Amino acid sequence: MPGGTDPRPLGGLDDAFGAGWLRMIALEPAPQEHMVPLRDARLVRVLGLVEDALRRTGDGSRRSVPSAGALYPYDVVVVGGSGRRPQVLRPDLTRGICAALPLSGAAAADLRAALDEDGGIDGADHVVLLARPWLSMRKYGPRGHLYTQLDAGHAATSLLGTALGQGPAVLRLRVPRRRISACLDPFLPYREVHSVVSVEAARKDDQVRETTVNLTSLPRRDVAESMERFCWSQIPEALRDGGDRALPVTSAPVVVVDDAPGGLRRIGRHEWRLLTRLRQSCKRFDQQEQPADGVAAALEVITTALPTDLPDVTGGDGGVRVSVLTGPGPIADACRRRLPGGDIRLAVSDAANDPAVVTRLCLGQRHIGWAKALVMFHLRTERLLRAGRPQDVRDALFRASAAAHLIYLGAARNGVAVTAVGGFDTRALRSVAGIGDGEEAVYLMALGVEAGTGGKLDRLAVAHAHGE
Numbered sequence: 001m002p003g004g005t006d007p008r009p010l011g012g013l014d015d016a017f018g019a020g021w022l023r024m025i026a027l028e029p030a031p032q033e034h035m036v037p038l039r040d041a042r043l044v045r046v047l048g049l050v051e052d053a054l055r056r057t058g059d060g061s062r063r064s065v066p067s068a069g070a071l072y073p074y075d076v077v078v079v080g081g082s083g084r085r086p087q088v089l090r091p092d093l094t095r096g097i098c099a100a101l102p103l104s105g106a107a108a109a110d111l112r113a114a115l116d117e118d119g120g121i122d123g124a125d126h127v128v129l130l131a132r133p134w135l136s137m138r139k140y141g142p143r144g145h146l147y148t149q150l151d152a153g154h155a156a157t158s159l160l161g162t163a164l165g166q167g168p169a170v171l172r173l174r175v176p177r178r179r180i181s182a183c184l185d186p187f188l189p190y191r192e193v194h195s196v197v198s199v200e201a202a203r204k205d206d207q208v209r210e211t212t213v214n215l216t217s218l219p220r221r222d223v224a225e226s227m228e229r230f231c232w233s234q235i236p237e238a239l240r241d242g243g244d245r246a247l248p249v250t251s252a253p254v255v256v257v258d259d260a261p262g263g264l265r266r267i268g269r270h271e272w273r274l275l276t277r278l279r280q281s282c283k284r285f286d287q288q289e290q291p292a293d294g295v296a297a298a299l300e301v302i303t304t305a306l307p308t309d310l311p312d313v314t315g316g317d318g319g320v321r322v323s324v325l326t327g328p329g330p331i332a333d334a335c336r337r338r339l340p341g342g343d344i345r346l347a348v349s350d351a352a353n354d355p356a357v358v359t360r361l362c363l364g365q366r367h368i369g370w371a372k373a374l375v376m377f378h379l380r381t382e383r384l385l386r387a388g389r390p391q392d393v394r395d396a397l398f399r400a401s402a403a404a405h406l407i408y409l410g411a412a413r414n415g416v417a418v419t420a421v422g423g424f425d426t427r428a429l430r431s432v433a434g435i436g437d438g439e440e441a442v443y444l445m446a447l448g449v450e451a452g453t454g455g456k457l458d459r460l461a462v463a464h465a466h467g468e
């Protein structure tokens with residue numbers, strides 16, 4: 001129960017009734033904030049990276065990354081710095097403040113050792129992404145766990161791509177989860193370690209200026225205790241903690257493609273920040289015709305190679321497949337010509353040109369009805385869900401969300417409107433796209449022409465009062 005520390009006597013109040021109610025409505029006092037200079041070039045650089053990759057960079061308080069319901073159900077912890085004892089900072093992405101987590105020297109050292117293990121980059125600084133399923137599950141129920149993973153996948157991809165614009169960086173999904181959680185749990189409980197992005201440390205002579213951070217005096221135990229604990233108890237433990245042993249980091253597209261041409265099709269490292277600023281979700285699609293090549297050009301960026309510890313699935317059936325569903329016409333012709341093959345297939349159906357059908361496929365979301373193409377991420381259910389293999393689920397959801405994130409950037413580059421779609425009718429989609437019953441759809445995107453009605457409204461509703 002939050003708060004409940006008000007020392008006033010309850011007077012004549014009936015204890016069970018009055019005290020119980022006061023406990024229910026209690027809130028924590030706001031943490032003390034004070035501005036402190038931060039001179040450590042390494043930390044300044046990593047905090048700047050988190051700001052660029054995840055926080056506000058666009059118009060109208062738009063964040064750099066999409067999120068189902070604009071809930072951003074994750075936290076970020078930065079571990080690094082040039083001192084002998086690593087600093088452990090938690091930038092608060094909503095309020096723009098930062099907390100120094102007071103880990104003991106031993107715990108901080110253990111955390112860094114866990115993150116350095118098989119790190120791929122010597123002496124790196126690390127950004128740990130902690131998924132907090134409660135924030136999504138309290139709105140969307142159990143399915144919120146899927147959205148949490150997808151949201152975190154977007155965030156991880158944005159961190160990696162933005163970091164690559166500055167220098168060497170890698171993303172790992174296979175990290176010692178329990179060991180990392182044991183260090184962070186006392187301050188940030190009910191979080192799943194999603195991934196770690198490790199970046200080459202800034203050199204002393206790098207042009208990183210001193211900055212000032214708004215540091216909170218105390219880390220808040222930022223949880224809605226009993227309800228969040230209950231929500232946490234609903235998530236299978238294997239899914240929360242489980243994971244495979246380390247694999248080497250290799251650079252490859254997250255979806256298997258036949259031809260992986262470099263050149264202009266992929267997102268260039270120095271382009272990433274600009275496209276992140278331009279990215280946004282479409283609020284309503286317009287009936288207007290789409291320039292024929294736009295959708296295909298937006299999708300080609302899936303060929304971008306990312307340095308991750310995902311296993312090589314070329315030639316097998318372990319990857320995520322992508323079905324591009326569109327109606328007959330110039331968009332289908334352009335996709336036929338330009339899509340890079342491999343696990344990306346084209347499904348042409350008259351149904352995709354009917355806004356009533358598209359609305360139904362998206363569970364009644366009328367604003368999506370006039371989308372010109374749907375991009376479906378799916379894989380064989382028996383391959384996704386194997387007993388004792390939670391890493392398969394993690395990998396698949398990461399592949400889907402990373403590919404979706406690239407498409408967001410590709411759409412921004414090509415002036416195509418796009419939105420991620422978490423609410424869809426899997427069975428109907430399978431039938432329209434001609435996919436067998438044994439396939440599980442994990443994510444959907446819609447592309448088309450923006451109706452010019454501005455950004456989505458849910459991102460304007462951030463609740464600061466309760467620290468979220």
Ligand SMILES: Cc1cc2nc3c(=O)[nH]c(=O)nc-3n(C[C@H](O)[C@H](O)[C@H](O)COP(=O)(O)O)c2cc1C
Binds near residue numbers: 065365422423
């Ligand atoms: C996993 C996920 C699921 C989403 N599902 C939907 C959806 O079903 N319908 C919709 O209109 N938008 C959906 N969105 C888009 C969000 O509403 C959007 O990202 C959020 O409002 C923030 O706006 P922005 O992306 O323009 O910054 C989804 C986004 C994500 C990442």
